[in-house]
Amino acid sequence: VSSHLEHDLDHLKQEVLAMGGQVEQSLDLACGALRQRDEQSARRAIELEGRIDRMQLEIDDACLKILALHQPVAGDLRFVTSAMKIVNDLERIGDIAVNIAERVLSLIPRKPLDEPLELDEMMRATGGMLRSALDAFVARDAGLARAVCLQDDAIDQLNRGHFEKLQERMKRDPDSVERAVGLLSISRSVERAADLATNIAEDVVFLVEALDIRHPGLELRA
């Protein structure tokens, strides 16, 4: 392995991590904005989008340059293609954070709905999944990545419980419809963010073990 390639791969890792940190922050701000009914946090989440988008473009460009210049193979090649996938998923989580923040801004001026507790639990767990998936990427820790994947079902279950409660609420209280629909939209966004964190974890397993585990029953070894 040329030391140039090593240097470029290390730099790439730092850039993915930096982008991951911004996305984590945006998601935390958006979720915290709902928890504390804090307009300022929601606006800060939204403001991070431009920086996250720019990071995506720059990292993707850096990946293409590494492929063209160094023509890496095996684990180094998987590292570059995994980075491209991870960055793509991170950008989508950033978009989701913006969607959540915008919804929160529309909810804040209205009387709180006594939100069901599932949503807060979903938000905390999803933030933790994202953090662990990024930690697993840095440490090339397939075990930690697999643990992230296992958490996704619990999020889906929380989401279903949340969904049922809000649906019942809307049926008995027409006045709650707009706020309940807003909260349903937020919980669906959080669920998608958890799916994307799971995708990142699956990419880490592929990076480390050269085993594609994205579809249960169809595992493929590279």
Add this chain to the structure above:
Amino acid sequence: VSSHLEHDLDHLKQEVLAMGGQVEQSLDLACGALRQRDEQSARRAIELEGRIDRMQLEIDDACLKILALHQPVAGDLRFVTSAMKIVNDLERIGDIAVNIAERVLSLIPRKPLDEPLELDEMMRATGGMLRSALDAFVARDAGLARAVCLQDDAIDQLNRGHFEKLQERMKRDPDSVERAVGLLSISRSVERAADLATNIAEDVVFLVEALDIRHPGLELRA
């Protein structure tokens, strides 16, 4: 360019197209199932998932092998990385088709809600966007791809109209809540499928013009 590489790239194109065809069919079946309240179509959409997942794994694997064996550069390199991104987006559209089909199955046994017309228009337009994005990929037609990107705003607008109408309906008719929430979920899924078709079109522009147009105002030339 070695004729081996040419052969492998051509084969890759055929495989992406074949997968695209399956995803188009799954989305058409899921949307048609709602239109015609046809359980059979919904089940056929769901059944396509396994094949689509397998195609994703195989194409991704083929892309890695091309990168490792032929070490393509410039346009050939962009072709391979674009194919990886497109396949990723296609698989997500396939997942969305399954989500829609499952929702349709839960709606069919119930009395129809006189669905607003926007949803049908959204479904037809999104199917057209996906078809055009794949056509643009085959023909390396950046003009057609850019035309797809321009349609996304219209979908978002239809979705907002649909959303408002269903929200009003739930407020005046508590009995409609479950069905309306189901339709809201479907329209949000369709909107996401349109976003993903737009992403595919953006990847085609990058493939053809080496210009990354994913974030307006941040265009980046490779």
